[in-house]
Amino acid sequence: MDRRARGHVLTPAELDEGALRALVPRVLAGLVRRGEDFDAAEDALQEALLEALRVWPEAPPRDPRAWLTTVATRRLVDARRSEAARQRREDATHAEPEQAETEQGDDTLFLLFCCCHPELAPASQVALTLRAVGGLTTREIADAFFVPEATMAQRISRAKRTLHGRRLDQPGDLAVVLRVLYLVYTAGHAGRVDLAVEAIRLARQLTLATDEPEARGLLALMLLNHARHPARFDVEGRIVTLDRQDRGLWDTREIAEGVRVLQSALTAERPGRYQVEASIAALHDDAATAAETDWQQVLAWYDDLVAVTGEDPIASLGRAVAVGHVLGPDAGLRETERLRGVLGERHRWHAVRAYLHELGGDLPAAAASYAGAAALATDVAERDHLVRQAARSRAGLRSDA
Amino acid sequence: MPKYLLLKHYSGGPTPHHPFPTMDQWAPEDVEAHFAFLRHVGTLLEESGEYVGAQALTQAQTWVRYGGPDAAPVITDGPLPETSDLVAGWYMVDVESRERAVEIAAYISSEPGPGGEPIYEWIDVREVMS
Numbered sequence: 427m428d429r430r431a432r433g434h435v436l437t438p439a440e441l442d443e444g445a446l447r448a449l450v451p452r453v454l455a456g457l458v459r460r461g462e463d464f465d466a467a468e469d470a471l472q473e474a475l476l477e478a479l480r481v482w483p484e485a486p487p488r489d490p491r492a493w494l495t496t497v498a499t500r501r502l503v504d505a506r507r508s509e510a511a512r513q514r515r516e517d518a519t520h521a522e523p524e525q526a527e528t529e530q531g532d533d534t535l536f537l538l539f540c541c542c543h544p545e546l547a548p549a550s551q552v553a554l555t556l557r558a559v560g561g562l563t564t565r566e567i568a569d570a571f572f573v574p575e576a577t578m579a580q581r582i583s584r585a586k587r588t589l590h591g592r593r594l595d596q597p598g599d600l601a602v603v604l605r606v607l608y609l610v611y612t613a614g615h616a617g618r619v620d621l622a623v624e625a626i627r628l629a630r631q632l633t634l635a636t637d638e639p640e641a642r643g644l645l646a647l648m649l650l651n652h653a654r655h656p657a658r659f660d661v662e663g664r665i666v667t668l669d670r671q672d673r674g675l676w677d678t679r680e681i682a683e684g685v686r687v688l689q690s691a692l693t694a695e696r697p698g699r700y701q702v703e704a705s706i707a708a709l710h711d712d713a714a715t716a717a718e719t720d721w722q723q724v725l726a727w728y729d730d731l732v733a734v735t736g737e738d739p740i741a742s743l744g745r746a747v748a749v750g751h752v753l754g755p756d757a758g759l760r761e762t763e764r765l766r767g768v769l770g771e772r773h774r775w776h777a778v779r780a781y782l783h784e785l786g787g788d789l790p791a792a793a794a795s796y797a798g799a800a801a802l803a804t805d806v807a808e809r810d811h812l813v814r815q816a817a818r819s820r821a822g823l824r825s826d827a
Numbered sequence: 828m829p830k831y832l833l834l835k836h837y838s839g840g841p842t843p844h845h846p847f848p849t850m851d852q853w854a855p856e857d858v859e860a861h862f863a864f865l866r867h868v869g870t871l872l873e874e875s876g877e878y879v880g881a882q883a884l885t886q887a888q889t890w891v892r893y894g895g896p897d898a899a900p901v902i903t904d905g906p907l908p909e910t911s912d913l914v915a916g917w918y919m920v921d922v923e924s925r926e927r928a929v930e931i932a933a934y935i936s937s938e939p940g941p942g943g944e945p946i947y948e949w950i951d952v953r954e955v956m957s
Binding site: 662663793796797800801802803804806809810813814816817818820821823 | 849850851852853854855857858859862863866883885886887
């Protein structure tokens with residue numbers, strides 16, 4: 427491969443970083459399948475990726491995938507050579523990679539199982555997934571999580587050391603993969619890379635690789651929530667709650683796709699938490715105004731959610747809000763009482779109670795609960811929002827006034 | 828250029844200039860004015876090229892010490908004297924001089940409180956060792 431060949435000029439779409447990153451799992455899976463060590467191959471590919479970002483704008487390759495494979499292979503051989511020299515071992519020679527055409531979906535799934543190995547801590551699973559499957563650089567991942575680049579590099583290499591010697595050729599735990607992708611999604615929109623968009627991209631790839639309805643349920647959930655993102659903060663960066671959002675700002679294209687994906691998942695009739703949560707999100711997205719929300723149906727789905735999650739307390743807390751709307755705020759508050767022992771120290775529990783008090787018109791109680799929630803909040807935007815709500819309630823203003 | 832840490836406190840420090848209630852008891856417009864001022868401080872420091880970082884801390888405080896060999900760590904969250912320091916957050920600035928750090932701290936301390944009046948909060952100014 428002559429990477430200085432200038433005969434062919436890449437179209438802007440091919441030069442797109444997203445397109446480059448999409449190649450990463452395919453190239454990496456190819457290297458690992460032909461017998462390279464996952465750890466070494468992943469390092470070599472990361473170097474090739476940085477090299478590509480540097481030289482491609484000037485000297486675009488004719489076949490980007492082959493270019494990445496060749497450069498990564500060269501790095502692997504170099505690494506092995508210096509290792510060999512040090513240990514006085516023989517040079518290992520390596521043939522050019524065979525271009526066995528495997529399905530792109532298989533590559534993605536295979537690598538997701540490696541990166542989301544159950545023995546890794548969630549933070550490591552997330553970092554490794556973003557690098558090996560997402561094709562992000564260490565610096566980009568570090569920026570997204572506000573840690574120094576050296577720290578993130580160390581986290582990734584420790585994770586790979588943990589995987590060393592593990593058999594990576596067997597199907598992994600899809601539930602862990604789904605949880606990791608959801609973690610990436612909720613990590614949000616900080617830094618140069620939008621992790622929510624990245625998570626959606628990865629989930630979309632995953633749905634091409636597996637028929638598991640929960641994978642589609644997760645993709646639908648992300649799309650249906652992400653559709654509301656443009657309305658979630660005002661120009662000052664203040665949180666705007668669902669009931670006060672300008673629904674004209676919602677992304678109708680994303681909602682349509684989310685509903686389509688959700689419907690195809692539900693036809694399999696194998697419900698799971700992501701499909702149920704997506705169904706709840708779809709009901710909210712479907713209401714033209716907050717007042718038109720079909721709370722009866724929302725409550726029915728929350729009943730399912732509580733059942734499929736084995737009475738997860740956070741699911742039960744969400745259900746309490748729906749109960750408040752269907753059966754009245756007092757009934758909702760009674761539901762929260764049962765969760766006091768498990769969630770009483772969490773800001774969300776106080777915030778839900780504040781909301782229900784407000785719904786029932788008990789503003790002094792709402793103000794006290796909002797203040798309690800603010801004191802426990804761990805997110806600045808959320809804390810500021812809760813302080814505002816407390817002040818508004820105390821001043822006797824209904825937040826919907 | 829020296830770096831300074833400008834610490835804000837939930838409690839502790841010298842006697843407050845004047846007492847004021849917690850923010851959830853302020854008029855809503857005073858809360859908005861306060862948040863707007865803090866956003867303005869952030870913008871100002873970024874534009875002047877002096878901003879290094881800023882973080883807020885939650886109120887929950889846990890003291891931990893080594894428990895000794897084969898013993899669990901010793902953990903306490905109190906009781907502590909009413910006057911003990913509880914840090915609420917900080918700005919880190921990279922400035923020309925100590926005078927500039929003091930000037931910024933005084934400006935932060937002018938943040939509006941109830942009725943839009945400055946709260947005259949004490950800011951702890953600490954030089955960061957290089």
